[in-house]
Amino acid sequence: MKIDHIGYAVRRIDRAIDAFKELGFNFCEMIDDTDRNVKLAFGEKDGYRIELVSPFDKEKKSPVDQYVNEASGTPYHICYVSENIEEDIKSLEKNRFKVMIPLTPAVAFDNRRVVFMYSLHIGMIEIVEAY
Numbered sequence: 178m179k180i181d182h183i184g185y186a187v188r189r190i191d192r193a194i195d196a197f198k199e200l201g202f203n204f205c206e207m208i209d210d211t212d213r214n215v216k217l218a219f220g221e222k223d224g225y226r227i228e229l230v231s232p233f234d235k236e237k238k239s240p241v242d243q244y245v246n247e248a249s250g251t252p253y254h255i256c257y258v259s260e261n262i263e264e265d266i267k268s269l270e271k272n273r274f275k276v277m278i279p280l281t282p283a284v285a286f287d288n289r290r291v292v293f294m295y296s297l298h299i300g301m302i303e304i305v306e307a308y
Contacts, residue, residue, distance in 0.1 A: 178257035178265060181305060182219065182226040186244030186253045190216050190231035193250060202227065210284050214239040217285050228256070228285075240278065240293070254293070256303040262290060265304060269294055277301065 187193040194204055202220035209216055214237050218229045230253075232239040244253045259265045262280065270276070278293035283305070291305045 178259050178304065181256040181258045182228045183252050184228045184230055184254040184256060184303065185250060186241040187229050187231050187250050188245045190218055190229050193229045193231070194218055194220070197227065197229070208285050209233060212281075212284065215241060219285075254301040254303050256291075256305060258307050259304050260307050262292065262304055262306040266292055266294070273297070274302075 185193065190207065197220050198204070200222065202222045204218050204220040207216055207218045211233060214233045216231045216233050220227050220229065230241050232241060232245065241253070244251060257265075266276065266280065274294040274296045276292060277295045278291075280290050280292040282288040283291040286305050289306045289308070291303055293301060293303050295301050
């Protein structure tokens, strides 16, 4: 699997975008993923891609709540691109990774499927299926 991006959990996505722009990152348009209750923004600099993730509706639960409540602006996942996502999930499960958010289509990736998995030793990862 190849690394696609590093995900940052942030409280205020607009302020985080401004701060990363100061570092030279360029951003695409923001994405509202109402299914997951998050706002997303992808930025890139020197071939390095990041994803800023912020709660969409603060009255509802989102997958980044614990991160923004504890330490906003922190990297919380690495995303990998998979050529065979089902096979990679099985392989990771054999190596003690646990599925945290099941394989589902994601609006941020043109409805390609993503899965979030967790390891006690490295934390959260995201896997997105290749085009």
